[in-house]
Amino acid sequence: MIYKGYEAVIGLEVHCELSTASKIFCSCSTAYGGEANSHTCPVCTGMPGALPTLNRKVVEYAITAGLALNCTVNKSSGHDRKNYFYPDLPKGYQISQYDIPLLYDGHLNITDEDGQLLNIGIERIHIEEDAGKLIHRDGETLIDFNRAGVPLIEIVSRPCMHTAEEVKSYLRKLRTILVSTGVSDCKMNEGSMRADINVSVREVGDTSFTTRTEIKNLNSINHAGRAVEYEFKRQVDTILAGGEIVRETRRYDENSGKTFSMRSKEGQRDYRFFADPDLPRLTVSDELICSLAATLPELPDAKIARYCSEYSLSQDDAELIAESPAASEYYNTAVTLTQNKKTLTNLFIGEILPKLGENEPIVSPSHLAEITDLLSAGEINNGTAKLLISRCTAEDGMSPAEIVTRDNLGMIRDKEKIRELLDTAVKELPKAVSDYKNGKKAAIKSIIGRAMAISKGRADPVILNDEAEKIL
Ligand code: ADP
Numbered sequence: 492m493i494y495k496g497y498e499a500v501i502g503l504e505v506h507c508e509l510s511t512a513s514k515i516f517c518s519c520s521t522a523y524g525g526e527a528n529s530h531t532c533p534v535c536t537g538m539p540g541a542l543p544t545l546n547r548k549v550v551e552y553a554i555t556a557g558l559a560l561n562c563t564v565n566k567s568s569g570h571d572r573k574n575y576f577y578p579d580l581p582k583g584y585q586i587s588q589y590d591i592p593l594l595y596d597g598h599l600n601i602t603d604e605d606g607q608l609l610n611i612g613i614e615r616i617h618i619e620e621d622a623g624k625l626i627h628r629d630g631e632t633l634i635d636f637n638r639a640g641v642p643l644i645e646i647v648s649r650p651c652m653h654t655a656e657e658v659k660s661y662l663r664k665l666r667t668i669l670v671s672t673g674v675s676d677c678k679m680n681e682g683s684m685r686a687d688i689n690v691s692v693r694e695v696g697d698t699s700f701t702t703r704t705e706i707k708n709l710n711s712i713n714h715a716g717r718a719v720e721y722e723f724k725r726q727v728d729t730i731l732a733g734g735e736i737v738r739e740t741r742r743y744d745e746n747s748g749k750t751f752s753m754r755s756k757e758g759q760r761d762y763r764f765f766a767d768p769d770l771p772r773l774t775v776s777d778e779l780i781c782s783l784a785a786t787l788p789e790l791p792d793a794k795i796a797r798y799c800s801e802y803s804l805s806q807d808d809a810e811l812i813a814e815s816p817a818a819s820e821y822y823n824t825a826v827t828l829t830q831n832k833k834t835l836t837n838l839f840i841g842e843i844l845p846k847l848g849e850n851e852p853i854v855s856p857s858h859l860a861e862i863t864d865l866l867s868a869g870e871i872n873n874g875t876a877k878l879l880i881s882r883c884t885a886e887d888g889m890s891p892a893e894i895v896t897r898d899n900l901g902m903i904r905d906k907e908k909i910r911e912l913l914d915t916a917v918k919e920l921p922k923a924v925s926d927y928k929n930g931k932k933a934a935i936k937s938i939i940g941r942a943m944a945i946s947k948g949r950a951d952p953v954i955l956n957d958e959a960e961k962i963l
């Protein structure tokens with residue numbers, strides 16, 4: 492991403508809501524939705540004198556996320572008050588971590604457009620509380636405090652990304668890792684994962700850091716990519732026109748694809764950070780760290796490497812499957828149930844993967860493996876395999892082999908039968924026959940296609956081809 496001799500420098504601050512059942516400093520529910528202000532108590536609505544008690548699960552989830560992102564755990568960290576006035580923050584401050592975060596110095600890997608491995612540094616991860624939600628309606632503003640006190644982790648990357656594609660890959664990888672460790676559902680459309688994007692520009696070859704702007708609260712990966720592209724060009728054009736980039740917070744407007752200035756950026760001093768006197772220091776034992784490390788699932792990079800080496804998948808296919816925890820869970824089960832791994836992978840990527848997100852019933856992994864084996868043994872052809880994938884779903888209980896017998900779907904390999912099919916096709920398509928005889932060799936395809944259709948997709952494609960050539 493180079494524009495008029497400039498490159499972008501990008502660093503992300505990503506907020507993720509942790510999937511704990513209760514809030515960070517009280518026992519109210521974190522459930523999304525629900526009647527406004529029904530998940531509240533004196534603590535999360537900031538009543539005077541109410542005292543916070545740290546939720547142990549928040550610490551465990553944050554450490555799990557940090558370990559999955561190769562961070563070091565600070566065995567002693569604190570809680571700090573970030574003071575600012577805003578109606579969705581009734582205490583007048585947010586409890587966060589300032590100088591000493593719970594986790595620091597991690598990284599994750601992405602592959603860039605040229606297939607090159609890039610290591611994206613993570614400066615720190617800290618825990619903090621979410622604010623309430625303002626709802627603007629009919630000229631009035633309403634406040635829902637159900638979200639106030641929902642636990643967040645903020646993941647701060649180093650300013651080491653340079654393109655919109657890298658930003659999108661980083662967000663996708665982050666989401667995969669967090670979802671697969673079970674610490675967050677990372678639903679960007681529900682706000683449980685949101686990204687602030689810091690962008691600056693510099694001339695290609697320059698290694699210094701320049702003034703940056705911050706685009707707030709991106710709620711989709713595609714919007715993040717478009718916001719980066721727009722903001723990058725806007726800054727370059729501003730500089731080339733003799734203007735100056737000012738440190739400010741901007742908002743991305745999804746309708747116009749542009750960013751707009753919201754306010755000049757608060758400096759750290761504006762927030763008057765100080766240690767929260769209501770909470771003790773947060774100390775973490777080695778035992779806790781070790782026991783959490785032991786519960787980590789197989790992480791995406793390990794999965795991708797294993798898919799490539801054990802099942803001979805291409806890097807792209809492996810990444811595609813490993814990206815979705817639901818997909819890799821299904822695939823992991825199915826692929827161990829057959830020897831024909833390549834065929835299973837193809838069926839999985841073509842037929843199963845696109846349907847996995849859709850809340851529709853889907854063929855079981857063991858039935859998919861059986862269909863794969865029928866296909867590999869030549870009992871059925873590709874079209875029938877696809878048909879079985881949908882039939883097994885609709886009529887669960889029956890095995891693929893039983894459906895083949897009941898519905899007479901077995902492959903037709905008998906040459907006599909295949910010739911009969913071709914004879915019919917030839918009679919129906921005299922034009923294709925004469926085209927073929929006049930040298931248009933491609934015309935054979937429509938005859939084969941018709942014969943296949945008459946067989947309802949059951950003819951053996953190899954024999955059908957051979958016989959068609961002989962007959963013609
Ligand atoms: P703040 O607390 O003001 O938000 P931080 O030092 O925490 O500032 O940095 C916030 C984010 O800004 C980090 O993700 C970091 O990578 C990014 N960042 C810092 N400097 C630059 C820069 N020159 N250009 C782009 N991003 C930057």
Ligand code: MG
Nearest residue numbers: 504645647687
């Ligand atoms: Mg920040």
Ligand code: ZN
Nearest residue numbers: 517519532535
């Ligand atoms: Zn509460």
